[in-house]
Amino acid sequence: MKGFLGTLLVICGLGAAGWFCYEPYIKPLFEGSPTLTDNSLMPDKPEAEEKSEAEEKSDKPAPVAKAKPVSKPKEAVAKPRPKSELDQFLEKRYPMPEILALETIVDGWRNVPPNAYPKVVTSTETIPFDLIENGQKIGSSNLSPGTELKPVRLVGNELTITSLANPALNEVLPVEKTDFKQRITARYNEFVAQKQAEVGMKRSTARAALAKNPERLAVLLGKAPAKVDSSGDPRIGPVKASLRNGEASSVTLEEAQSFTYNGTEKIGGEFAGTYETVTVNFEVSTIFGKFPTEYKALLKGGKVHAWIDPITDDRI
Secondary structure (H helix, E strand, O other): OHHHHHHHHHHHHHHHHHHHHHHHHHHHHHHOOOOOOOHHHOOOOOHHHHHHHHHHHHHOOOOOOOOOOOOOOOOOOOOOOOOOHHHHHHHHHOOOOOOOOHHHHOOOOOOOOHHHOOOOEEEOOOEEEEEEEOOEEEEEEEEOOOOEEEEEEEEOOEEEEEEOOOOOOEEEEEHHHEOHHHHHHHHHHHHHHHHHHHHHHHHHHHHHHHHOOHHHHHHHOOOOOOOOOOOOOHHHHHHHHHHHOOOOOOOOHHHEEEEEEEEEEEEOHHHOEEEEEEEEEEEEEEOOEEEEEEEEEEEEOOEEEEEEOOOOOOEO
16 A cells, blocks of 8 residues: 555656646647747847837937928019100200219319318317418417318318408318318208209109190100201390390300290290290300200390290299
8 A cells, every 4th residue: 555655656746747847848849949030939128128228219309300491472573664755855855964973073182173162161179370470470369169260272181271350360270170071062962952853843844834735745756847956047146145144044155055046936934925936055064064954035126035944934
């Protein structure tokens, strides 16, 4: 009996040992070797390793998509309105003055024309004057800044000035210590603005006058027979005499370029009536350049009664 029990215990022990060895060692021999593609056999990554890889990926900046350049819509450029025949005629008849640049007129301030000198200047500092008589100093006088002085002569950078109260007092000082240049510049700018305004006013007035008289516009535009230059006509004599006597404002006989006898015309405006008329073209010379202009003489009783603008009939 004891032998049977011993044998049974041995058999049970061998069976238990076989069971424990089958799963990890013997089973693979019956079922075949696992493949590397079998995810169930791949060892799981530690949680810490998975986390570190995720963090590494998160640290990399996400690719930024480049913004496509937005093309701005092209601004529509307004085309200039074509000039009418009347516009072109008025621009030619009343041209904007071609005024010389100030630097050219004064030759870079090296040669200022005498007629461009201002009547007075002021200084920016006190000026001591010495009163000289017979070559000896007999007194002195100080003029405070802002006192008006008369400019006499500019040589290089030195301006000779005299006292308005006592012409015997004169002094030479740097031109920059006076407003000599500023006054000339201001006068120049004023002249330019004035001339441009005058031309603009003439064009405006002429436009209104021609709008009321299409027949006159046709003649001026060359669509109707025009008058011819009649400088040699004896009837021009009174017109030349009037210019010689200075009866026409701002122009002289020497500046006249042509004379055109128009026959008898009906004139409106201040000198309303019927006259024999002569149109005179001038080229006026000034320190600022040459300017073309045109006047009309009204003849009455063999003499010039008045000078007017040929288009607007306004008094010159």
